[in-house]
Amino acid sequence: MKYLITGGAGFIGSHLAEELLQDGCQVSVLDDLSTGSIRNIQQLKADSNFSYTIGSIMDLPLLAELIDDADAVFHLAAAVGVRRIVDDPVQTIVTNIRGTENVLEQADKKKKKVLLASTSEVYGKSAQLPFHEDGDIVIGPTCRPRWSYACSKAIDEFLALAYDKSRDLPTVIVRLFNTVGPRQTGRYGMVIPRFVRQALADEELTVYGDGEQTRCFAHVSDIVEALRKLMQHPQGRGKVINIGSQEEVTINQLAERVIARTGSQSVIKRIPFDVAYSADFEDMERRKPCLEAARQIIDYAPRRNLDVIIDDMAAYCRENPE
Ligand code: UDP
Secondary structure, eight states: OEEEEETTTSHHHHHHHHHHHHTTOEEEEEEOOSSOOHHHHGGGTTOTTEEEEEOOTTOHHHHHHHHHTOSEEEEOOOOOOHHHHHHOHHHHHHHHHHHHHHHHHHHHHHTOEEEEEEEGGGGBTOOSSSBOTTSOOBOOOTTSTHHHHHHHHHHHHHHHHHHHHHHOOOEEEEEEOOEEOTTOOSTTOOHHHHHHHHHHTTOOEEEETTSOOEEEOEEHHHHHHHHHHHHHOGGGTTOEEEESOOOEEEHHHHHHHHHHHHTOOOOEEEEOHHHHSOTTOOOOSOOOBOOHHHHHHHOOOOOOOHHHHHHHHHHHHHHSOO
């Protein structure tokens, strides 16, 4: 099998490329390096089953050629990170909506299966925990730019499901919850790489808001294994499936855990959301997935807990100073 990964030089995409190559597949990557990096795929270049193209999902002829040349597409290219969404909402909306339209349109011509990487952001501030794929979506008003991300990814999901149902294009939609691991950068907001680098430098850990909001963090290795299996399993077709972890922590607990595991002298500093992001910023209080669908289809259960995640991130940050 030959897979095209859009966004394959990104944090998750590059780990997925490795996972597929290890599984004996051929991998082709398309990435515009907006948030991805050649460094992420440097170690793969020597593999004869691997190829990459620097380019955009907005370039239709290029996209058509790469999709033609592949058996199936992992569509991971998207605007990423809360920081980037707040700073460049136009880019977020256009990349997510037009980019996904392009991928689905081109894949449909040759009926190449598409796995769409969606996000737990889609649940917005729903209070129906744990988040179930069939649960209602609760997002805020359009004057708060953060919700453009959730909304644009929800449109992507609608479109993928519509292609599957009315055009018979095989699709599978995976809602990724907070994913962490080596190669992830804190530049676009992600809390664990930020806390780990702050802790290793004995700097203050920047907890936003009161720190009582919760998240569940999953290791990227568990995530990419699940992506591969969901693409390859026929029962994933036409479905929306959560992937992540259920180990829920508050951001305050997370900060304390990072300090303890890295042996840091750091202290915690609380920063109001309006100072960290902008006056119109809104955060979600809790986020936890129901993982029953993934368990039923691919027998999914994350194997790496939060301590392993923090230790792996710390080892990576020690070896790769920013
Ligand atoms: N956060 C924080 N300090 C930081 C970066 C993020 O307290 O330096 C918080 C953020 O406000 C959110 C949580 O950590 O409540 C997770 O943030 P992240 O951007 O990693 O992912 P999100 O779940 O918001 O998409």
